[in-house]
Amino acid sequence: MNRIASRFSELRAANRSALIPYITAGDPVPAATVDLMHLLVSKGADLIEIGVPFSDPMADGPVIQRATERALAHNVSMHDVFGMVRAFRATDSSTPVILMGYLNPVEILGYAEFAREAAAAGVDGVLTVDLPPEEAEDYAEILQVAGLERIFLVSPTTPNRRLQAVARLGSGFVYYVSLKGVTGANSLDTDDVARHIEDLRQFISIPLGVGFGIRDAHTAGLVSKVADAVVVGSVIVHLIEQHQHDLPAMHQAVGALVAEMRAAMDAVQIAGGAA
């Protein structure tokens, strides 16, 4: 079984939701990424999402745009990202790793080569922000053959008809973009998210994650009541930026936030389990 599927079934058995932190590969420097990944795991991450830097991140807000620019200042390439995942795998063979990014750096390698190398490096799933299911038939098949999960986004504007396409091509989990906007946008409305998640479950049978707009432990806890996974990106990347010249302080700050989110999610779930 793919690591993502087995991780979600373990979590389900324990009645817990997954915490999925996001960091941009190579931010603030390439040498920092693998240590940050291990730190995230040690503070309670269940899966890790790694952003592949792209020069034109049109779905990202200013925080992740700047992270991308810091990484690209070091010319971080897809091969470098594979190298980071491979290095991470040397001591962590169980935490699923998802690559999140834009299509062009994949296209230039070719889908087949990308899929082969990603799988060989120890990547478990791929989320391509600007590749909707309509254009993803070939890609999804190639990823599947390589054993990689195909993670698609759905948003508040996604009509039911398109949910069926996501349900057909998607695997691993479905990522619900909880608000209209770019990454790092304002806080989400947790009641609204809860309603949407209920509706989505009529179409989507695999786990449902929620991301965009989760900025604090309290919100992470609330979202974990209704979602199978909580994805947290911009607040973490913002801490990395603040402490970019002081690695110990960065680890301290990022570790504290992730641990706090993990604790809030666990508290909610223990309360929910007892009820």
Place this chain on the structure above:
Amino acid sequence: MPIAAVDYASFPDAHGHFGIYGGIFAPETLMAPLEDLANAYAEAKMDAAFQAEIDKDFQDYVGRPSPLYLAERMTRELGGAKVYLKREDLNHTGAHKINNTIGQALLAKRLGKTRIIAETGAGQHGVASATVAARLGLECVVYMGADDVVRQAPNVMRMKMLGATVVPVTSGTRTLKDALNEAMRDWVTNVDNTFYIIGTVAGPHPYPMMVRDFQAVIGREAREQCLAKEGRLPDALVACVGGGSNAIGLFHPFLADEAVKIYGVEAGGEGIESGHHAAPLCAGRPGVLHGNRTYLMQDDNGQIIGTHSISAGLDYPGVGPEHSWLKDIGRAQYVSITDNEALDGFRMLTRTEGIIPALESSHALAYAMKLAPSMHKDEIIIVNLSGRGDKDMNTIARIEGYEF
């Protein structure tokens, strides 16, 4: 070799594909709004009242048809084919861009949107968007690369006078592509009340098709005017290619006329060999950017690389997907003209015809200067004079060493 059997009018397909190019590569939040837009446009296209409204605006507000002008003195100096200019510079607001914004603004109204956003490079599309927004009483926000805000200052002033908010974009390369990224981000966030007027034949489907259709008035008129004046079709068409809207507007109605040669002129900057240019069709390779698959300027890692052109309107690393397809099937040829050659074209037209062209259009003129002498005196070239040069006075003054 071009295949005569291609039915150009049947492209793109229902999902916006021109061969392997085009398509819809957009964030999920935009997928439903893009589909709504495609449906609304398909309905409007069939609606005689909508078409009549556009035609009326073209005539009474834009000043169409624009003349097809025989540049006699320029023709004599070049000593070859007759050079006709399609005078899009005479349109209201000074360029072809208004043809498209008239159409899209009417669609925005049809969809009940109250807010318009646009990206702009040279500022012509921003001005044209601010103009239609003022006329329809819509809020207008224009994204413009911070570097372009400086080099096209007169247009920034015009947009502000028209009531638009101009937002300088400081991310990335601070030019047109970054303005487009920022406009997309705005659209994702404000999709409920906002209509994004893309200024060229790029972006996700239906934009490349829709913008082409609105700009095709250029070629339809030119075809009729040439037949009326000369009793036959031209031998060659020449237009500059940034995103490619003025070019496809001229070319499209002639695509099935296989005897008409078609030349798209990209910005060669400091020369293709220098690497400092904006010529994806001449020197790039296919990839995906801004919602479609097309030729791009990119490095070996698939990162989009910085472009250079003397003209802000051509300073873009991508190109409309239909041009990529026309290149691959051989129906159109794409060439490049350097900054210095474009300046020669600029000076040539100004001094021989008393017409000051935009620096973008000067690229097309410079290529016509090369082409005309190689052709017979009874042959005909139509050059798309996509805009006037008023906006470029600062750039020209700096180069010529004038001070205000």
